[in-house]
Amino acid sequence: MAATYIPIASTTLSSSAASVTFSSIPQTYTDLVLRYSARTTLGAFTGQGYVTFSADTGSNYSSTGLIGNSSTASSLNNSSLQYIRIFYAYNGSDTTSNSFASGELYISNYSSSANKQLSIAAATEHNGAGSGEAYVSSNAGLWRNSSGITSISLSETFGSSFVAGSTFHLYGIKNS
Amino acid sequence: MPATYEPIVTTTLSSAILNLDITSIPGTYTDLKVIMTGVPSANDTLQMRFNSNTSNYSRTRLSGDGSTAASGRNTSQTRFTIADNKTTQPFFVEFDIFNYAGSTHKTMLYSYNLDRNGNGEVVKGVALWRNTAAITELNFFNQLGANFNSGTTVTIYGILKA
Numbered sequence: 001m002a003a004t005y006i007p008i009a010s011t012t013l014s015s016s017a018a019s020v021t022f023s024s025i026p027q028t029y030t031d032l033v034l035r036y037s038a039r040t041t042l043g044a045f046t047g048q049g050y051v052t053f054s055a056d057t058g059s060n061y062s063s064t065g066l067i068g069n070s071s072t073a074s075s076l077n078n079s080s081l082q083y084i085r086i087f088y089a090y091n092g093s094d095t096t097s098n099s100f101a102s103g104e105l106y107i108s109n110y111s112s113s114a115n116k117q118l119s120i121a122a123a124t125e126h127n128g129a130g131s132g133e134a135y136v137s138s139n140a141g142l143w144r145n146s147s148g149i150t151s152i153s154l155s156e157t158f159g160s161s162f163v164a165g166s167t168f169h170l171y172g173i174k175n176s
Numbered sequence: 177m178p179a180t181y182e183p184i185v186t187t188t189l190s191s192a193i194l195n196l197d198i199t200s201i202p203g204t205y206t207d208l209k210v211i212m213t214g215v216p217s218a219n220d221t222l223q224m225r226f227n228s229n230t231s232n233y234s235r236t237r238l239s240g241d242g243s244t245a246a247s248g249r250n251t252s253q254t255r256f257t258i259a260d261n262k263t264t265q266p267f268f269v270e271f272d273i274f275n276y277a278g279s280t281h282k283t284m285l286y287s288y289n290l291d292r293n294g295n296g297e298v299v300k301g302v303a304l305w306r307n308t309a310a311i312t313e314l315n316f317f318n319q320l321g322a323n324f325n326s327g328t329t330v331t332i333y334g335i336l337k338a
């Protein structure tokens with residue numbers, strides 16, 4: 001039977017870290033799924049996600065987001081960036097203590113020679129009463145590169161750190 | 177142990193086609209997850225049917241194009257309208273079809289994602305097929321007749337409850 005959601009690697013932070021990287025990703029799966037539960041040291045309610053692949057620092061990334069903040073729905077777009085931006089990805093230090101955001105990146109055909117399209121879902125929530133304190137975002141991301149993804153690096157756009165207790169899990173999915 | 181996310185079938189196009197049909201889906205699972213990625217031959221709108229049936233479809237969706245968020249609904253349609261489908265970059269869409277072999281009406285959630293470095297489309301939708309027949313077939317096509325290009329892939333996973 002083909003293997004689906006096979007764990008490839010996991011990281012649980014025992015102390016704060018500026019970034020998390022999964023390296024040496026085998027090219028033997030069809031798709032990748034990365035799930036996280038994360039909080040950052042950013043002095044705000046939410047932090048923005050910063051994702052790069054295979055150490056590519058070129059302006060080969062872009063994303064489109066659909067966002068809700070408990071009162072308003074909106075849509076944003078970034079193009080030709082040096083990273084994929086996850087809109088409103090992580091809880092910041094202004095949120096209720098011990099509250100972490102959840103997210104999932106689904107990367108289809110990550111080892112193919114086509115550009116890589118991914119689906120990203122993120123939710124930040126901390127039982128806050130104000131608009132703009134929590135977000136739900138659904139993002140489409142694009143990495144314009146024909147190489148397979150061999151590493152994934154996550155960080156926060158404004159340079160904050162992930163706090164201890166943040167977890168990141170990478171799975172492989174085979175379609176046959 | 178129940179089988180979760182067990183691959184049932186994968187279809188990858190070796191040449192462009194107008195209609196992408198997946199048939200003979202076994203009724204032995206609880207739910208289906210469908211992953212589709214590809215590029216249309218022209219800008220168009222992705223459509224979907226079950227069992228080649230042409231009635232009793234409706235859906236509600238939330239969408240964003242990079243500048244505007246919107247919501248819309250279709251009722252009593254001849255097919256599901258999934259999302260605007262554009263060329264150049266591969267789209268990615270995920271469908272979750274619940275209780276697909278049961279004798280009640282069929283509910284589906286879908287998430288469509290396309291970023292084209294400057295514009296894009298994100299769609300989250302819920303869809304309903306008012307038909308009590310088991311789903312044995314998925315039918316994909318584009319509204320205005322665009323083809324699905326070579327390399328378009330559809331994978332169906334079966335999920336079995338305990």
